[in-house]
Amino acid sequence: MVQPTFESKPDTNFKWRPAIQESLLYTGIMHTFNIWTEAGTRDALHGPWLNNYLHSVSELRGWSDSDRFMAPYVGHTIEGSILGYIERQNDPRYRKVQWGGGREYYMSLLHSLAYSAIWHTQWKIGPASEASIGNVMLHASPGFITLADTPTLGTVEMIGEDAADRYLIMGLENRTTNGYLIALARTFLNPGRSFANVMAFRLPWHREDRIGLNADEHRIRKELMAEYKAGGEKPFEYIRPPKLEEDHEYPKEADIELTAFPVYERFLGSGGNCVGGGGSGASRVNPSLQLVGEVSGCLIMNFPAYNQSGDSLFYGGGVRWTPLAAHRVSPYMQVMSGGRKITAETDDAALRKKLMAEWNDGNGTLPHYPKRSDWSVEVAKNGPALGIGGGFDVVFARPFAWRLVDFQYSHTWIGGVGVIQPQDSIRITTGAVLRIGTWLMTSCVTRMVTPHFRP
Numbered sequence: 001m002v003q004p005t006f007e008s009k010p011d012t013n014f015k016w017r018p019a020i021q022e023s024l025l026y027t028g029i030m031h032t033f034n035i036w037t038e039a040g041t042r043d044a045l046h047g048p049w050l051n052n053y054l055h056s057v058s059e060l061r062g063w064s065d066s067d068r069f070m071a072p073y074v075g076h077t078i079e080g081s082i083l084g085y086i087e088r089q090n091d092p093r094y095r096k097v098q099w100g101g102g103r104e105y106y107m108s109l110l111h112s113l114a115y116s117a118i119w120h121t122q123w124k125i126g127p128a129s130e131a132s133i134g135n136v137m138l139h140a141s142p143g144f145i146t147l148a149d150t151p152t153l154g155t156v157e158m159i160g161e162d163a164a165d166r167y168l169i170m171g172l173e174n175r176t177t178n179g180y181l182i183a184l185a186r187t188f189l190n191p192g193r194s195f196a197n198v199m200a201f202r203l204p205w206h207r208e209d210r211i212g213l214n215a216d217e218h219r220i221r222k223e224l225m226a227e228y229k230a231g232g233e234k235p236f237e238y239i240r241p242p243k244l245e246e247d248h249e250y251p252k253e254a255d256i257e258l259t260a261f262p263v264y265e266r267f268l269g270s271g272g273n274c275v276g277g278g279g280s281g282a283s284r285v286n287p288s289l290q291l292v293g294e295v296s297g298c299l300i301m302n303f304p305a306y307n308q309s310g311d312s313l314f315y316g317g318g319v320r321w322t323p324l325a326a327h328r329v330s331p332y333m334q335v336m337s338g339g340r341k342i343t344a345e346t347d348d349a350a351l352r353k354k355l356m357a358e359w360n361d362g363n364g365t366l367p368h369y370p371k372r373s374d375w376s377v378e379v380a381k382n383g384p385a386l387g388i389g390g391g392f393d394v395v396f397a398r399p400f401a402w403r404l405v406d407f408q409y410s411h412t413w414i415g416g417v418g419v420i421q422p423q424d425s426i427r428i429t430t431g432a433v434l435r436i437g438t439w440l441m442t443s444c445v446t447r448m449v450t451p452h453f454r455p
Helices: 016-037 039-044 049-058 070-089 103-125 145-173 179-189 191-199 215-229 245-249 349-362 440-444
Strands: 256-267 273-286 289-300 308-321 329-347 376-397 400-412 424-436
Touching: 016 039, 016 070, 016 103, 016 191, 039 349, 070 103, 070 145, 070 191, 103 145, 103 424, 145 179, 145 191, 145 256, 145 273, 145 289, 145 424, 179 191, 256 289, 256 400, 273 308, 289 329, 308 376, 329 400, 376 424
Parallel strands: none
Antiparallel strands: 256 273, 256 424, 273 289, 289 308, 308 329, 329 376, 376 400, 400 424
């Protein structure tokens, strides 16, 4: 008797349970680090939870959180990539994507960006967040910087790690069978992916698309390397997807553009420099016109006194004219309107030292760890802002471009904030652009592209 056979469909359902478990484990590790290293976090655990939580969330203001460069622009960038890789490793559709994999790769980045944004917002102000466990914002200087740069710069970090995996790590694996060297390269050249692997209780150097490093796999590596050195094929090789004949018929103007960028801004009145970052999204109305929304901010430098600090937060939208949007080099002009908030703070270091002594690690006369508002005076102003400028993009592939330069002049209708005169400014940015809507037709014919090894 001949039994009919039915081919089962591949599993494409996102694995929510392990993804949430891994994200909660990562959240717990970060909370453990905060409680271990921050006396203020430990002290706030004993206060009235709901009142402190609501007060902590209400303390969000401005752009900067007064951390040094490493925390917001390196630490939070890696945090965003860790959460992004947790999403990817639990999504069967994109688990094996590689840099250069076309539509599948960039769709994976969008999913990772959204997942990272949701989980980092939870980490900052959610029910199991810095605001709720330890009320970090009561004794630190809170800002919106990490809410914006963690998912956006984390996505850029994922692109960098994926490119390093394809060009550097895979290249190394085609030249040596030294397992220790390969493990170190995989781990330290891909920190976000490595930490995400650990959250899933896998070795940091685990790869979905290549063999591992145990004894049997090491023997296979040696055989493949010996064959390669004798004139055979490379053990690991990226296979570029074939170009489609109908590819030229698909529109080259991106329907949606998502951009992450660093910011340098100079206030012309006070001469202050401002360094930060932000993100923007653009939706195309027609081939030459886009609607744009943006949130960005920066930390203001060059204060006359060491105990003074400040930051700028911009939020708004506008229109962008793109006369050559279908070309590889695409110039544009744009007009943006919205609001700008300037925050200035003056810290009393002597008062803080006195309050810390009175608290005395919980054994003194002060009943709580000193709050930032106890020894810091804040002045903030919010007003309408208008900017005009332009720049140009260089398209490297349909889904990806680099905003080589964006130059903008802005005017803000607010008065001075302390020594800050933000009325007129010049801003320069550069950044990565994810272009959506130029490559969707390839979804039914583009195969999953991964490095392969020959058993």
